Each structure stands twice: as C-alpha cells, then as structure tokens.
Amino acid sequence: MKPIKSNEVMLQTLTRILVFIVLSFSIYLLFAGHNQPGGGFIGGLMTASGIALLYLSFDIKSVKQSLPINFITVIGIGLLLAVGTGIATMLLGYPFLTQFFDYFYLPVFGEAELTTAIPFDIGVYLVVVGAAITIFLSIAEDD
C-alpha cells in the first residue's frame, strides 16, 4: 500500500483523535451487548476499523512497531475463550453454553450485572478483530 503523501498531516492528526473515539466506543459496544444493541461482533468490527484507519494513515511498518500483536494468535485465543465459556458450564454438569448471571458490587462501577455471556462475547470480539485485520493485511501486504 502506497502512503498518501499530499494529505498526510491532516489525516494523521485527525486519526490520532478519531482512533481513540472509535476504540472506546467499540469497547462500550462490546459490553453493552448483553441487554442493549451491541455485542462482540459489532464491537470487534469497530475496533478492526479503528486499527484499519491507523494502517491507512500511517504505514503498516510503523503501526506494527507500536502495536506488536500477532492477530492470528488473537483469533486462536478468542476461539478458545468462547468455547471455554461453554465448556466451563459443561464441567459443572449443565448443558453446553448454559447462561448464568448475578449482580455484584464492584469497587469502581458500583452495582453491576456479571454474566457468563461476557467472556463469550469477548472471545467473539477477539476472533472478529483478528480475522478482519488478518484479511486486511493479507491484501495490503501483497505488493
């Protein structure tokens, strides 16, 4: 992918701000997904689009230096996390992927609902981020 020389300053300055908004909103979407619109897939896509924006405005090499993550490993970890949630309930003698939830008091957030759907959703999130970026890079790194 050839960097765009002429408008780089504009794009890079904007990207620095925008990426934070995109990423934080994607995290919000991930955790809102249990009872409201959102979820792992949408959140993951949004994160992936944020990272893709980074790749577009800076070149791939420098992003890889500041973000040294192997996205293929991320897919594997995500898959294991998602299945692991289901298997954990299996080990307790319930059917695969049985849901549990309860209300806890957390130090910063106050009263919060914690469910077994959250680790599952995080797994989905990781898979989507990893897969989307891998696809993106496999085309971009081709030339």
Next chain:
Amino acid sequence: MSNLVLLPVLLPFITGAILILFYKKRRTQRVISGFSAIGMLILSIYLAYYVYQESVVVLEVGNWPAPFGIVMVADIFATIMLILSSIVGAACLFFAFQTISKEREKTFFYPFYFFLLTGVNGAFLTGDLFNLFVFFEVMLIASYVLIVMGGTKYQLRESFKYVIINMFSSALFLIAIAYLYSITGTVNMAHLGERVAELEQTGIVTVVAVFLLIVFAVKGALFPLYFWLPRSYYGPPAPIAALFGGLLTKVGIYAIIRMFTLVFNHDVAFTHKGIITVLAGFTMLFGVLGAVSQFDFKRILSYHIISQVGYMVMGLGIYTPIAVAGAIYYIVHHIIVKSALFLFAGATERITGTTDIKQMGGVLKTHPYLAWMFFITALSLAGIPPLSGFFSKFPIIVSGFEEDQHIIAGVALLVGFLTLFSMVKIFQYTFWGEQKHTEEQAKIPAGKMLLPTVPLVALTIILGLAAEPIFQYSMDAAQQIMDPSIYIESVLRGNE
C-alpha cells in the same frame, strides 16, 4: 440430556483453535492433530455404543427447552456417519503427514482440516435446520480454504467457481429456511416434522421441499447440479481430495435423507418416487458416463462420486426400510472406499508424477502392494462379492425390483457394469503394461504412504464378510429414521 452428544463437534473445534496458536511449529501441530484424530475416533465409537443402548440422545444447548433453543440429536444414523467421518478424517490426516508440503503445513492446513471436521460432525448431529445451515457454512468456509491452499493457477481458477456455486446455494438455503419458517413458525427439525404432518395445505411444503432438495443437491452433487465437482476436486492434493470426495458430498446426502424422512414425508409419491428417484437415475447414468469417457485418475474417481451418490439417493427414493438401510450401508461403503481410492491416486501420482493414466504403466511391477490394494478397493467399488460394494448395492436394487421400479433398478445394474469397466481401465493402464516411470521413481518407497490406507482396505473386506450384522445395524438405523415419531418424541418430550 447428555453433553456427550456435543463432544464430537467440540473436540475438533478446540483442536483447530489450539492449532492456530502453533501455526508455525510443524511438529507440534502434527502431534496435537494426530492425538485429536484418534481421540475423535474413540469418542465417536463410544457415542455410537451409547446411542445404540439408549435409543435417541438429545442435548438442549444452553439449557433452552426443545422447540426454542438449539438441540443436538444423536440417533443411530448420525452416529454411523460420525464414526465414518472420524475414520476417514484420521486416515487422510495420517496420509497428509507423509505427503503434504511444508508450505501448506505452515499456512493453516491442520486448523482448517479440523474446522472442516467440526462442520461435518455438527451437520450430522444438529437437530435444528438453521443450525444445519451454520454448520454447513463452517464446513464450506474450511473447504474453500483447503481447496485453494497452495494457490496454483488451476486451483485459484476452479476454486472461484466452487465458492460462487456454494455461496449461491447457501443463499437458496436461507431463502428456503425463511419460507419454511413463515409456513410453520419453527426451525427445529423435530418440531417441523410434527407441524408439517399437521398442515392441511401441503402443496406449499412440497415447493419448499424441492427448494431444499436443490440446495442439498448442489452440495451433494446430484444431477443436474454436479458440474462443479470433477474440476474442483482435481486441484487440491490427495489427502484433501480424499477427504472431500469421501465426506463432503455425503453431508449433502445425509441432509437430504434426514429432511426427507423426518420432515418432508407428506407426499412420498411425488417427492420420493417422483423427483428423487428420477434424479437418482440420471445422476448415476451421467456420472458413470463421465467416468468412462475420462483418462485421468482423479477425474475418473470424481465422476464416480457422482454416479455413486445416485445409488444412495435411489435408496431413499424407493423409500422402504430395506432400501433406506441399503442406502445407509452404501454410504458407509462408499465413504471408506472412495477415500481409499483417492489416497491411492495420490500415491500413484507421487510415484509416477502424473495423474493421466495413459502416461502411467507397470506400477504393478515396482509397487505390487499398492497395485493389489487398489485392485481390491476398485472391485469393491464396482460391486463384486464378497466385498462391501456388492452387499450394499444388493438391497437397493432388489427393493427397486420389488417396488416395481424396474427402470431405475435396471439403470443401477448397468451403472454397476460401467463402473467395473472404468475401474478395470484404470488398473489396465496404470498398473499393467510397460513401465513408463523412471527407475528413480520406481524406487520411491510406498510403504509408509500406504499405511493409513490399510485400515480402509481392511474395512471394505470386513464390511463385505460381516455383511449380516452390519446390514442389521443399518436396518436398525433405517427403521429409526423411517419412523419419525421416535425422533420427534425424544426431542420434544424428552426421553428420560
């Protein structure tokens, strides 16, 4: 209620996920995948034993009660298919250890191999139509990757067509599910079976049935939708081609048999005796004619897949317990024999460096074991007693005559002769005659390569010699699927 039902799906899935983490380490991948394949074999045999004792075993995923949540159902037919998929999966995997190239091993061959098995096993076990679609997609996406892996010019070109055709049929699958949901208000297969039986206007259900038949016919390579198969299966290396040829099309056939015994049994005279039987006849005939006209090892085998898919569907079309049992027996025989033949094609290709049978010759002299093992398997495919091919074709053709379906039974007999002809053609060109490969090639050892195929060849002999108990077993499976109320009661009312 038993999580055991889901384990054959989970095990390959977890294996695939773990293998992704080790994608650069060849040896680790081999060890993990080898153990997992053997584990799957043991697991599926245990599950089959368990199901045989307990009748139908059901798991309601996520503890959602039956018509609302997804159910996984294991009956005898499903467990037979599971055992087959793990036998073939293990054999092809161990063959791949010997022959697959290093580049493929490092570009996610093993993870996608296991994701493919996840999809296949899931499709066998699921009791939910939409979930069937999902598992089909898991299987297909893995197959897209495996079929294009290596990226030669030919593979890229043909896999594009393969992907487009399958995407199209997946869209049709979704459309059929949408129609069926609007008619019956459910996608649970047991619930569908119950509701369709109660429905007064059956015409529209027949339309959806034909719609689904088209979808599964594309995946299962039925006439006239088989055109993609020979070219796509030619490209990938032998272990992948063997897995695809043995297993992948049969998932489509399994879905046809499942749907047309459990749900669409309202108008047997039209759907089964009318459409399916006619399609089966044309499939057999055109498949075998394609095979007769070809002079390429892999292509002949690919065309034979088509012709033999016809036998299985013919068993369903005749729709008597004996015919359906014959179809199940035939699937067992076919998956084992076909995978073995594709592996032999891979071995001969490795020795002679070509798949064109006109450029081969005299392999019998340099590699006698390969030749005779091929000979046994080829005769079994053609249906020579006492091998498994004979005993699986016999009940189908006999019940064809008994049910006054003389034309289709005659076609089946003719196709048997032509199969024998084209198998003898391969044997004559490849193994007899003058040696056309060099002395160096003649020294390539075949022993290690052939080791994974030995169990397959042994199985086709055993299936033939022990035809009585095995036919009894498929008879049990057939009686269970021919009486949908067993399945429906177990899923909806529980069997505790």
Next chain:
Amino acid sequence: MEILISVMIGVLFTVSTYLLLSRSLLRVVFGTLLLSHGAHLLIITMAGLQRGVSPLLSLDADAYTDPLVQAMVLTAIVIAFGVTSFILVLSYRIYKVHQTDDLEELRGSADE
C-alpha cells in the same frame, strides 16, 4: 410494509442474478453479496414485520417481536461477511495470478 419489502427483495434478486451472469469477476462477487442481502431481508420479512418490545418474561406489553428471526439474521449476516471477505481476497489473488478479471478467459481449456 411487507409488500414493499417483498418488492425490494425481488429487485435485489433480479439485480444479483444479472450481476452473477456477467463476465467480470468483481461483478459476480457483488452479485452474491446482493443475493445474500436479499435472503437476509427475506428471512425478516417472512417472519412478519412486527413492532413491539423484546419478549422478556418480566415485561408487560401488547406486542412482542420475534427474537428468533433476529438471531438467525445476525448469524447469517456474520457468515455472509466472512465468506464475502474471503472471496474478495480470493478474486484479488486470481486477478494477480491470471492478470485478468474476465471469466470467459478463466474458463480453462477442455483438456486440463
């Protein structure tokens, strides 16, 4: 409303059929994309376009929406997303290797 959406689905299917039959690689990909969009819309429409709250046990309401369709469509969209991105990469590779996007030239010769 159902009729309007049905017409729209029909248009989507027509366009996708036209695109699928064209000779350009990318157009065929777009054809399958539109076909899957049509199929997803069809699922939603076939279940009836209801307005209402989510069907939770604790809620009292006059009308409930059907959650099953939403779940099915979401799954189908995710799958379509995955397959489409795969085929985009694949067609890019084909273009790179074969130096053409004309399907007529990608037919392959008879003797292969």
